[in-house]
Amino acid sequence: MKHTDVETLFANNIKTTSLSPKQRKVLQASLTLFAQKGYENTSTLDIAHLAGVSEGTVFKHFKTKDGLLQAILKPFIHDIFPRVADEFLITLHQSPFDDFDSFLRYAVHDRMVYAMDNRPEMKIFIQQMVKDPSIMTSLTKRLGKLLQGGVDTLFRDYKKKGQLVDWDSMRIIRMVSGVIVGYLIPNIIMSDTPLDVDKTTDEVCEFLMDGLRPRN
Amino acid sequence: MKHTDVETLFANNIKTTSLSPKQRKVLQASLTLFAQKGYENTSTLDIAHLAGVSEGTVFKHFKTKDGLLQAILKPFIHDIFPRVADEFLITLHQSPFDDFDSFLRYAVHDRMVYAMDNRPEMKIFIQQMVKDPSIMTSLTKRLGKLLQGGVDTLFRDYKKKGQLVDWDSMRIIRMVSGVIVGYLIPNIIMSDTPLDVDKTTDEVCEFLMDGLRPRN
Amino acid sequence: MKHTDVETLFANNIKTTSLSPKQRKVLQASLTLFAQKGYENTSTLDIAHLAGVSEGTVFKHFKTKDGLLQAILKPFIHDIFPRVADEFLITLHQSPFDDFDSFLRYAVHDRMVYAMDNRPEMKIFIQQMVKDPSIMTSLTKRLGKLLQGGVDTLFRDYKKKGQLVDWDSMRIIRMVSGVIVGYLIPNIIMSDTPLDVDKTTDEVCEFLMDGLRPRN
């Protein structure tokens, strides 16, 4: 039940697009530096240096600095995130959980590990989202569509069994992801602090299942 | 039960620091532009133009462009957020709610209105937090301390009455604010979308109280 | 046989010119800072701060920054240096030396002490001379005229007594001052190194009297 991390997917993605080795290094260098120092604070010379190429080469294929950013962002939106979502759904259907509790625990844990494993990559993505809302809009739409189809059938079962509240699937997802996001973003940004994924999963799931109502 | 919005507090804060009218306009222009285009994409000449002053004037008081940013950020962290938190606590103690449900509804609604009223200001703050984690760290610490003292006594009552789960106060706050943050941030960033505060409050509170457990 | 140092003369000179106390402080501050950091690297704000006045005050009397420099340089050329030369001549005539050796020793020693005592002031003067040759030209002319008259009669005696070579007075002065200048300038500029005036005087005079010809 291992998942592929963003970097590997990213590398695969690049290979696919028939890029010369140098151009691939340019793209990798950009990813690294944008994540490390932010887009505006990274110069094309920095990229050239880290990639071990000349200044001109940086522009040969990607035309502009923004082209470089798009080349990084596009696969995130169009390939990586969807593919990760897909992979997630497939896994779920292959080994279904009897009760919603187990399902939720797995889902939360999986997404948390995923986010923790790819903190730097997520950070640059978040930075760009904050600056350019359109990224978030399109991402939300794509993921929304993808999940809706796959999750609806899954949730129907749990609802029938009386294990899950009878809300619209997207509302449930919004709540769950809202809690996760609210939990993770601070951690991704203040990247020095680690995060005990197991313990956090317990806390989050306990809350997600029963809210703030007193137990027993 | 009205609350002062950020802009008003901000203006007060500036007046206190005995700033010339032009300097105040410089600060306001910076706030506007940083929020609109981000810090790096705003030039000091832009600021001067919008403020209707010469470029030299921008530097007369604030010394550097970063000084300008700090002048905007500092009051947020040191004055406005704490003051808002204070104001919030005072209001709560003055007119206590008999049940936790009402309290929660008020609290969520209040913070949501507050955030919606000050979207542009919040946006620049979020942008900076994403870039400079230390801002988030210090803010978290300050607000944490402030709330802990004030909220503990309040929660104790509700817990005694059997209306609130017996968790550590900070865990409860983390959950509630996590849900709110997860809900609001996308909205603040994609600022074209409005947000029905009343409806959202209902949704959020229903979830917060009972989690995903089926309503019987 | 004490001589007044430049600073005192300078202060006197300023008092004479009916300057308000603040303006006097401005001038003093300029002298200090120009000597310390050079003219171009001293800002009018620096001067205002050190003088304890406002920026506007710096320009009230002296009109421009260059006006300030001229106010410092003019008295050097027109008053201080000539007055020092005068004082020097007077002293010489009051207590004449029987032989040229003694006279030379006194003269060299006196000028050396003088220069050592006023290193900072000399430094700014030298810096300006290097930049603006006209200063040097006019200074050379004025001092030349002054000395010629006074020294001629003095030298005539020594020449008659067979103690001094029968050259034109100015050639003698040029040689003596050349050696002194060649000796002092490096020391004034590299101001950390002190300089043993007595020992140097011995060395210089021994050389001045007999050149490089072997002794005995």
Place this chain on the structure above:
Amino acid sequence: MKHTDVETLFANNIKTTSLSPKQRKVLQASLTLFAQKGYENTSTLDIAHLAGVSEGTVFKHFKTKDGLLQAILKPFIHDIFPRVADEFLITLHQSPFDDFDSFLRYAVHDRMVYAMDNRPEMKIFIQQMVKDPSIMTSLTKRLGKLLQGGVDTLFRDYKKKGQLVDWDSMRIIRMVSGVIVGYLIPNIIMSDTPLDVDKTTDEVCEFLMDGLRPRN
């Protein structure tokens, strides 16, 4: 017995460092302008214009304006002056003079011609020395070491023959160069005045040999 002038050596030096033609023009333009108007009064745009390049080009290789100054000063200290000193010593050893008089006459004449031929270059060097004493310190040290070795043996002969006073070599050099410096500096700075090298050499040497003692 011709000597290479500074400009030629300078050009050679630049060629050695594999500099593009434009960069070489930048350096030459800097030399010209720094000498003409002083470092602080020369703008990088001035340099770009005179060199016939864009302003960016000025910084491409030399990084900062100070880098440009260092690129001019460094070869003076590390290459040109030492090389000139070397060349001087070699010439001396190749064709030794029978008497110290002839030697001195040649030496003085040679250095004077050298200085007169390169007045502008010397001027900027002097200006910088006056501002930054460390330049003078290091130069003094380097030249001192170089000369000491080479001149000692030469002087020993003349001393034995009874043609030269038995002083420490460095003291002799200090005196000779002191006189030359005292003579030349005013002339270099007030560059409009020419200078009759032959006549001056006669004057200086006569004085150097016998000092101010009357000629019988």
Place this chain on the structure above:
DNA sequence: CATGAATGAGCCTTCATTCAT
């Protein structure tokens, strides 16, 4: 294809100088 020298617009910042109070 790759290189890297060259470009020039634009940025942040400094500073002498002015002027209303």
Place this chain on the structure above:
DNA sequence: AATGAATGAAGGCTCATTCAT
């Protein structure tokens, strides 16, 4: 007379981008 806020020209420097080799 003194103040200090305001000015705006100019400066050093960066950087995305182009192009001849």
